[in-house]
Amino acid sequence: MSTYNITVLAGDGIGPEVVSQATRVFDKISQVNPSIKFNLIDKLFGGCAIDATGEPLPSDTLESCRSSDAVLMGSVGGPKWGPSSPIRPEQGILALRKSLNLFANIRPASFASDSLLAFTPLKEEVAIGTDVIILRELTGGIYFGKRQEADANGYAFDTMEYSKSEVERIARVAAELALSYNPPLPVHSIDKANVLATSRLWRKTVTELYAKEYPQLSLDHQYVDSASMFLVNNPRRLNGVALMENLFGDILSDEASVIPGALGLLPSSSLSAVPSKDKRTFGLHEPIGGSAPDIAGQGIANPVGTILSAALLLRYSLGLHAEAAAVELAVRRVLDDKQIGGHGLRTGDLGGSTKTVEFGNAVIEELGKALNSA
Numbered sequence: 001m002s003t004y005n006i007t008v009l010a011g012d013g014i015g016p017e018v019v020s021q022a023t024r025v026f027d028k029i030s031q032v033n034p035s036i037k038f039n040l041i042d043k044l045f046g047g048c049a050i051d052a053t054g055e056p057l058p059s060d061t062l063e064s065c066r067s068s069d070a071v072l073m074g075s076v077g078g079p080k081w082g083p084s085s086p087i088r089p090e091q092g093i094l095a096l097r098k099s100l101n102l103f104a105n106i107r108p109a110s111f112a113s114d115s116l117l118a119f120t121p122l123k124e125e126v127a128i129g130t131d132v133i134i135l136r137e138l139t140g141g142i143y144f145g146k147r148q149e150a151d152a153n154g155y156a157f158d159t160m161e162y163s164k165s166e167v168e169r170i171a172r173v174a175a176e177l178a179l180s181y182n183p184p185l186p187v188h189s190i191d192k193a194n195v196l197a198t199s200r201l202w203r204k205t206v207t208e209l210y211a212k213e214y215p216q217l218s219l220d221h222q223y224v225d226s227a228s229m230f231l232v233n234n235p236r237r238l239n240g241v242a243l244m245e246n247l248f249g250d251i252l253s254d255e256a257s258v259i260p261g262a263l264g265l266l267p268s269s270s271l272s273a274v275p276s277k278d279k280r281t282f283g284l285h286e287p288i289g290g291s292a293p294d295i296a297g298q299g300i301a302n303p304v305g306t307i308l309s310a311a312l313l314l315r316y317s318l319g320l321h322a323e324a325a326a327v328e329l330a331v332r333r334v335l336d337d338k339q340i341g342g343h344g345l346r347t348g349d350l351g352g353s354t355k356t357v358e359f360g361n362a363v364i365e366e367l368g369k370a371l372n373s374a
């Protein structure tokens with residue numbers, strides 16, 4: 001019997017709606033295989049935590065995350081706690097990432113199902129075959145450098161800072177991720193080395209590390225401005241692992257995420273160590289999108305990104321590889337109309353009318369079949 005502790009941070013807006021569908025995956029796995037138990041611990045985080053306690057990341061929430069095997073998150077934020085509020089939910093996100101040392105953020109952008117090709121904002125022939133894994137450094141750079149809020153003279157600054165060791169550890173994650181595929185994926189390191197000192201350090205560090213430790217991998221370097229152009233005119237050119245610093249990764253991952261259909265489809269993992277098939281890596285797993293205030297409370301959010309985040313949690317943080325693959329298969333079957341008698345389901349963001357809960361029901365039914373036949 002194995003029991004896994006998972007802290008669940010549902011958060012704000014659509015967070016609770018999509019998280020409640022993703023956690024059903026754990027219940028189903030235990031039902032089919034009673035020797036696997038999940039202890040789900042709900043904690044306040046984000047705007048709801050500000051309202052209840054005055055701070056976005058209460059200490060008991062942080063402690064619960066620290067003592068868990070993994071964290072599943074929805075999303076936080078909303079107009080109630082906007083940019084002019086003195087205490088903002090987003091401060092909780094940065095504090096959580098830093099406190100848990102979640103330096104490696106994996107954001108894959110690939111088609112969950114070929115049946116979604118019709119929803120890409122690009123021409124289908126441009127988007128087809130996009131399979132870019134964005135690897136974003138998450139605890140450094142301009143997000144955490146020296147900062148001054150606007151003073152009386154209307155002057156403010158943010159500073160981008162990186163150390164060689166910070167670049168090396170994220171570059172190692174990119175290499176190990178690339179090597180976990182057969183054949184290994186190419187690594188595209190993205191920077192702005194023609195202007196920024198941190199980018200010149202980044203490029204030199206990555207080049208030297210790969211020459212010494214990963215000579216077998218294909219590595220190239222691209223400027224972030226031209227990489228953003230390739231994402232819309234030839235995204236397959238970035239297929240493989242696209243490695244970049246924090247702010248570049250924030251921007252390019254939203255851009256990449258819409259190519260395979262919609263923001264609500266995509267999962268992410270933020271890890272505190274190099275992932276490997278043979279060991280469990282602590283991490284926080286969440287959909288890429290935010291709290292979607294424009295559709296919150298209507299029961300129409302797309303739960304796929306959160307359900308697939310639960311799959312990444314099972315794979316990276318619990319080492320439950322077969323169960324993770326079963327969840328991914330179940331989602332694909334529900335999305336892919338060819339597989340379940342012409343009844344592929346679509347939430348509103350994909351032009352359909354399936355409600356969040358209905359979509360969850362279908363995934364759980366397919367998951368039962370996938371687990372029983374595994």
Ligand code: NAD
Pocket residue numbers: 014018074075076077078079090093263264265286288289290291292293294295300301302303305349
């Ligand atoms: P957003 O991602 O919340 O929404 C952008 C658009 O995508 C909206 O039209 C929304 O309806 C749609 N969308 C997003 N997820 C969806 C889903 N699962 N199903 C259907 N549609 C979906 O971005 P925003 O509006 O810029 O930000 C809203 C709030 O979320 C802000 O406070 C922001 O700081 C916060 N945010 C939080 C996280 C996080 O918790 N990790 C990430 C991004 C943004």
Ligand code: IPM
Pocket residue numbers: 077090093094250288
């Ligand atoms: C994300 C979000 C966060 C970020 C915000 C909400 C702090 O946009 O996870 O991409 O900028 O990292």
Ligand code: MN
Pocket residue numbers: 250251254
């Ligand atoms: Mn973002």
